[in-house]
Amino acid sequence: MMEKMIFGRYVPADSVIHKMDPRSKLIIIFLFVCIVFIANNAITYGALVVYTFLMLGLSKVPMRFVFGGLKLVFILILFTFLLHIFLTKEGPVIFELGWFKVYEEGLRQGIFISLRFFLLILMTSILTLTTTPIAITDGLETLLGPLKKVKFPVHELALMMSIALRFIPTLMQETDKIMKAQTARGVDFTSGPVKDRVKAVIPLLIPLFVSSFKRAEELATAMEARGYRGGEGRTRYRQLSWGLTDTMMILLLAALTVLLIVFRT
Amino acid sequence: MDISLKNVEYRYQVDTPFERLAIKDVSIDIPAGTFLAIIGHTGSGKSTVLQHLNALLKPTGGEVVLGDKVITADKKQKNLKEVRQRVGIVFQFPEHQLFEETVEKDICFGPMNFGVSEKEAKIRAREAIAHVGLSEEILEKSPFDLSGGQMRRVAIAGVLAMNPDVIVLDEPTAGLDPRGRKEIMDMFSDLHKQRKLSTILVTHSMEDASRYADKIVIMHSGQVYRTGTPLEIFSNPEELIKMGLDVPEVVKFQQKLERAFQRKFSKTCLTIEEITEEISSFLKRGDVQ
Ligand SMILES: Nc1ncnc2c1ncn2[C@@H]1O[C@H](COP(=O)(O)OP(=O)(O)OP(=O)(O)O)[C@@H](O)[C@H]1O
Ligand SMILES: [Mg+2]
Numbered sequence: 001m002m003e004k005m006i007f008g009r010y011v012p013a014d015s016v017i018h019k020m021d022p023r024s025k026l027i028i029i030f031l032f033v034c035i036v037f038i039a040n041n042a043i044t045y046g047a048l049v050v051y052t053f054l055m056l057g058l059s060k061v062p063m064r065f066v067f068g069g070l071k072l073v074f075i076l077i078l079f080t081f082l083l084h085i086f087l088t089k090e091g092p093v094i095f096e097l098g099w100f101k102v103y104e105e106g107l108r109q110g111i112f113i114s115l116r117f118f119l120l121i122l123m124t125s126i127l128t129l130t131t132t133p134i135a136i137t138d139g140l141e142t143l144l145g146p147l148k149k150v151k152f153p154v155h156e157l158a159l160m161m162s163i164a165l166r167f168i169p170t171l172m173q174e175t176d177k178i179m180k181a182q183t184a185r186g187v188d189f190t191s192g193p194v195k196d197r198v199k200a201v202i203p204l205l206i207p208l209f210v211s212s213f214k215r216a217e218e219l220a221t222a223m224e225a226r227g228y229r230g231g232e233g234r235t236r237y238r239q240l241s242w243g244l245t246d247t248m249m250i251l252l253l254a255a256l257t258v259l260l261i262v263f264r265t
Numbered sequence: 266m267d268i269s270l271k272n273v274e275y276r277y278q279v280d281t282p283f284e285r286l287a288i289k290d291v292s293i294d295i296p297a298g299t300f301l302a303i304i305g306h307t308g309s310g311k312s313t314v315l316q317h318l319n320a321l322l323k324p325t326g327g328e329v330v331l332g333d334k335v336i337t338a339d340k341k342q343k344n345l346k347e348v349r350q351r352v353g354i355v356f357q358f359p360e361h362q363l364f365e366e367t368v369e370k371d372i373c374f375g376p377m378n379f380g381v382s383e384k385e386a387k388i389r390a391r392e393a394i395a396h397v398g399l400s401e402e403i404l405e406k407s408p409f410d411l412s413g414g415q416m417r418r419v420a421i422a423g424v425l426a427m428n429p430d431v432i433v434l435d436e437p438t439a440g441l442d443p444r445g446r447k448e449i450m451d452m453f454s455d456l457h458k459q460r461k462l463s464t465i466l467v468t469h470s471m472e473d474a475s476r477y478a479d480k481i482v483i484m485h486s487g488q489v490y491r492t493g494t495p496l497e498i499f500s501n502p503e504e505l506i507k508m509g510l511d512v513p514e515v516v517k518f519q520q521k522l523e524r525a526f527q528r529k530f531s532k533t534c535l536t537i538e539e540i541t542e543e544i545s546s547f548l549k550r551g552d553v554q
Binding site: 011013061062064065068069174177178180181182183184185186187188202203206207210211 | 280281282283316319321346349350352353354356359361362363364374375378379409423424427
């Protein structure tokens with residue numbers, strides 16, 4: 001069950017998106033998160049959808065894999081959608097069944113907000129699927145570099161992030177392993193009454209915590225043993241390089257922004 | 266409980282870019298009471314095979330017969346609990362599964378999941394802890410205060426306390442000291458003899474494989490490369506060495522001796538006792554100067 005998770009997973013491939021500079025990808029994601037909120041009608045949302053799927057297509061990550069991995073997210077989105085349908089009571093009634101009424105505004109908001117949510121998740125997934133954690137960190141550190149002047153701990157933040165990203169798959173593997181070990185000892189994680197299933201989480205979480213803490217400690221020791229002393233004066237093995245594609249991609253996003261502003265109502 | 270694998274295939278992460286064929290066309294028969302050793306390089310699929318033995322993994326092809334249960338790719342299986350009780354697995358580095366406040370509770374955890382009463386479970390815990398060579402005082406301690414080797418033993422005790430008919434061991438002695446290894450292996454061997462437990466052992470130690478097993482399976486890149494008794498397997502050491510696998514020290518010694526004296530012994534010896542006998546009979550006959 002853990003196998004299908006896509007969070008924090010990097011899928012190597014030879015694509016335009018993979019080759020982009022992590023800085024441009026981060027800038028694009030950041031701007032995208034902002035401009036998503038400009039959209040407010042069918043045309044503008046349509047443009048966002050087209051753009052997102054274009055990016056997904058360019059990334060060459062198999063769609064089936066991406067959507068398979070987002071199953072859990074779909075449930076959340078469906079939940080958001082239903083909340084809007086039930087709770088928004090504005091505009092004309094478009095559907096009625098006994099006491100249950102669906103209002104036009106509810107449907108509209110439900111669709112748009114779920115869509116917004118979906119696009120945001122998809123875009124950030126494209127980022128993590130096509131960029132190694134190290135690259136993301138390097139990019140972030142460079143982009144936030146100016147903040148060092150005001151004593152903002154940029155390097156530490158970037159390091160924390162990359163460690164977190166790096167260990168997501170490890171944690172998944174570990175979870176899978178411990179689940180199997182406890183299943184072999186008679187724990188049933190997948191069926192049975194809810195009460196039992198909640199109880200089944202304890203034999204999973206405790207070993208997971210224990211090994212995470214142990215791993216953190218070992219990692220810290222290993223880093224210190226190899227002379228890590230924070231970001232001060234640290235040189236870099238991988239150099240970032242901004243290419244033509246990066247500029248083009250930024251321009252494409254700018255064009256999308258203009259389009260959104262023009263067509264919003 | 267008889268176990269048999271028929272043309273089993275398993276793919277990890279089906280339908281993702283990471284899909285990977287781990288084992289294919291694996292057929293192994295394990296009648297009740299067998300001591301089977303599985304050897305092979307790292308990554309050859311040994312652990313994957315083991316996980317089929319109590320339905321933790323469902324084959325993506327072929328079938329796994331566990332007693333009267335048949336497990337295939339498309340059949341939904343219910344009630345695997347019984348199988349899981351009868352087949353106890355000691356995973357690679359089982360100490361990671363400990364979680365209770367005390368060792369005793371942790372050992373009782375398995376049996377109680379399978380419906381054994383607390384009183385009975387505690388009796389079993391006492392038995393099991395003695396089996397793995399720890400003293401009863403340890404029962405009151407927290408499992409996290411133990412040394413690595415002690416944790417390993419507690420984890421093994423936790424599986425023994427389930428009273429399985431089949432015990433599956435994935436490198437149970439990896440990382441233990443030589444004496445600990447021998448103690449643990451002798452204990453499994455005794456259990457196998459006394460209780461007629463089927464035992465399936467994955468190991469990198471050719472010594473253990475030749476000393477304890479009735480039957481050896483060699484895995485190579487996801488397939489069964491060869492099956493046979495220890496004698497059959499090790500009487501052709503060149504082949505194993507060519508594959509990059511080790512052979513028991515005794516066999517190596519015999520090979521060197523034979524080469525040095527340009528003579529063949531009458532049989533392949535697997536134990537020190539056997540080879541001592543061979544050599545002394547050679548010497549007595551005065552064949553060798
Ligand atoms: N969860 C997983 N996802 C993807 N591939 C896996 C997974 N687990 C194992 N594999 C792959 O399946 C193959 C067989 O792995 P397996 O763990 O069975 O090997 P093994 O013989 O037990 O090795 P070792 O001696 O190192 O324990 C390996 O090539 C491994 O990369
Ligand atoms: Mg293994």
